[in-house]
Amino acid sequence: MAATVKVPTIFSAVDKVSTIVKRMSRNVRSFASTVSSGIAKSNRWFKKLTPSISEAGNELLSYAKSAAIAGGIIAGISFSANAVTDYEQNVASFRTIVSDLSSKDFSVYKKEVGDVATATKASTIEVVQSFEKIAGLNAKFAETSTGIGQVSKAAITLAKASGDELGTSAENLVGIMNQFSLGADQANRTINVLAAGQAVGAASISQTSEAFKNFGSVASGANMSLEQSVGLIQTLGKFSIFGAEAGTKLRGVTLKLQQAGAGYASGQFQINDALAQVSKKYNKLTSQRAKDAFMLKLFGAENISVGKTLLSNIALFKEYTDGVSGTTEAQKAAAINSDTVNKKLEEMKNKWVNIITTSDQAESSLTNAKTAMGYVTDNMEAIISIGSKILLFFAAWKAIIIANSIAMGAYNIALGINGAVTGIVSIAVGKSNIALKAYQITTKAVTAAQWLWNVAMTANPIGLIIVGIAALIAIVVVVIQKWDEWGAAFSLVMGPLGIVISLIQSFRRNWDMITKAFKEGGILEGLKAIGKVILDALLQPFEQLLGIIAKVTGFKWAENAAAGLNKFRAEMGVSMEAKPALGTPQQKAEELKSQNPQTNTLDVNFNDPDNRVKSTSMKGPLAIPVKVTSTNGKR
Known part of the structure; x- marks a missing residue:
């Protein structure tokens, strides 16, 4: 029959915990108060350096109400920034043409840009572009700021009068002035002749300019004035001969007249004298056959029709020549074409561009911006490195604040729950809104489910603590x-x-x-x-x-x-x-066992009659000493 051993055990519970727990609670509450104060102080400092999310959210609503205004401001800023950068880029491009000028001398040209822009109501960007175009076509015009300013002003006026782009008008104007070897002071005269021709004749400014490309040099070499040349072009225009074709025909007729020796009565070729001389000879011929032979021989088959037209319209030619002399037609046409809503809006925009590009503040800002951008470019790597470290520092700082705030919130909630469970509302709970709220919620929840409360109260609190710790x-x-x-x-x-x-x-x-x-x-x-x-x-x-x-x-x-x-x-x-x-101790033991498997045995020898354990022993490399004390009990 197997022996039965009964070991009676008496437990004496001594409360050595309550005093310690109370002391710990006071220390924890003191720690919590200190930490909460530190968190609040740190958060206040952080808010001074970086706007909080809550503040940004509150401000967002007010910003939304001004979205339209803000959009307009942003668009204006963007437009202004683009205007400033475009202006500076074009100024730099123009300066490459007059690169011998010192900064002081070049500043006079920049002032002239502003003056021309103000006088013509064009933007400084357009003006400096015309400066570059004009200087590229005739460097002599750019020898003085006044000279290039005069030509630029005339080109802008011509563009308004003709409706052409400024670049095209500048090319046409300078091209004609180059053909007739005109100085900058003749720019205004040139555009008025062109505009007046459009007013009295059928050929537009653009068509007249096209004709000059084939006819201008020959006309100038034949001692014709600008006004006479336009008069001839407009004469052909009355008979629907325009543009390049008119220029080619007039070139041929002029060369034929010179070749025939007509018009040299004064010692130099004169177009009026040449036409009058030829016309007189033509009219003396009695038969049509003789007249046709004369015209064919004089002008050739290619130019005979134009030659006949000019000889038949000498009076018209003189009328057109007088009509384009000494006028201000270009300014009149420009004013008429500019008197529209679209042009007025454009002028208003140009005015704004001129203000922001010619002011001393803009000049200073551009200089500072270029200096700053140069520094940033030269030190880009260092700036990024330092900036990222600063951002990461603030992110870490804010993270610590948030984490500690969460922890303190959790602590206060636990404190409130503990008060509800134990039925004791401590002073710390009363001082903490979070803890007090947790206490109230927990109490209400327990009251609503009384049977759960009873189960919780009758459960072993030590077991609950162990479960919580285990979790x-x-x-x-x-x-x-x-x-x-x-x-x-x-x-x-x-x-x-x-x-x-x-x-x-x-x-x-x-x-x-x-x-x-x-x-x-x-x-x-x-x-x-x-x-x-x-x-x-x-x-x-x-x-x-x-x-x-x-x-x-x-x-x-x-x-x-x-x-x-x-x-x-x-x-x-x-x-x-x-x-x-x-790893866990069990995992370590399994690892040791797998690496070096050992066998261990535990021997226990009972002396049953005396109701005692006689001896114990454990064998093996992992032997653990076993200590057994005597026990009293019944069989």
């Missing part, structure tokens, strides 16, 4: 095991405990680096290494959280931010590779 340990273990997957990110919601876990993980990864820093660099380098590890512990959870957001949502900004944090951590020199977990 917390389980969470910590899982977080550590999944640290490099999502555990680091999850630690952000664990408050101070999460920060502690992150610090431990970072110190584990970088312990070798810290010890090496102390050995090789001394205390200072060692402290620097510790600082890097602490910063790494704060940044890794954010990097992992951003990486998870990027994977789930596909947001590029989150991916870039995570990559930036990863790069920054790597540049600090900390280790970013996870070390294997320490």
Whole structure:
């Protein structure tokens, strides 16, 4: 029959915990109060440096009410910025043509740009573009600011009178002036002749300019005036001969007249004399056959029709010549064409451009902007590096504040629940709104479910504490095991405990680096290494959280931010590779067993008659001493 051993046990419960717990509670409340005060102070300082999200949200509503105005302001700023940069770019382009000028001398040209813009109501951008075009076509005009200003002003007026682009008008004007070797002071006369021709004849300013491309040089070489040349072009225009064709025909007729020796009575070729002389000879002929033979011989088959037209319209030619002389037709036409709503709006816009590009403030701002941009360009890498570190510092600072605020909130909630469960509302609960709210909610919930309350009150409180601790340990273990997957990110919601876990993980990864820093660099380098590890512990959870957001949502900004944090951590020199977990004692035992399997036996020898354990022994390399004290009991 097997022996039965009964061991009666008497437990004496001695309360050695209450006093300690009360002391701990006071210390915790004191700590909580200190930390809460510190968090509030830190947050106030942080708000002074960076606007809080809540403030930004409140301001957003008021900003939305002014969206239209803000949009207009932003558009105006954008337009102004573009105007300033365009103006400066065109000024630089023009200066390459007059590169011999000193900065002081060139400033006179810039002032002339503003004066021309004011007089013509064009923008300074257009004016400086015309300066560049004119200087490129005739460098002599750019020898003085006044000269190029006169030609530019005339080109702008011509563009308004003709409706052509400013660049085209500048080319036409300078081209004609070059053909007739006219100085800058003749620019205004030239445009008035062209505009007057359009007024008295059929050929437009553009068509007259096209005719001059084929006829201007010959006309100038034949001692014709600008007015006579336009008179001839307009004469052909009356008979629908326009543009380049008119120029080609007039060139041919003029050369034929010169070849025939007509018009040289004064010693130089005169178109009026030539036409009168030929006409007189033509009229003396009695037969049509003789007249046709005369005209064919004089002008040739290509030019005979134009020759006959001119000889038949000498009076008209003189009328047109007189009609284009000494007028202000260009200014009149320009004023008429500019008297529209569209042009007025354009002039208003030009006025704004002129103000922001010619003011001393704009000049100073451009100089400062160029200096600043040059500095930024030369020091781009350093600026980015320092800026990113500052941003990361503030992000880490704010993260710590948020984490501690969450932790303190959780503490107060726990305090309130504890008060509800124990039935004691402590002073700390009364001072904390969060704790008081938690207490009230918990009490109401318990009252609504009385039977759950009874179960909770009759349950073993030690068991509940053990369950809670076990759950917390389980969470910590899982977080550590999944640290490099999502555990680091999850630690952000664990408050101070999460920060502690992150610090431990970072110190584990970088312990070798810290010890090496102390050995090789001394205390200072060692402290620097510790600082890097602490910063790494704060940044890794954010990097992992951003990486998870990027994977789930596909947001590029989150991916870039995570990559930036990863790069920054790597540049600090900390280790970013996870070390294997320490494992549980059971796992270690299994590992040892697998590496070196051993057999152990435990022998217990009972002396049944005396109701005592006689001896015990354990054999094997992992033998554990067993101590047995005597017991009393019945069989």
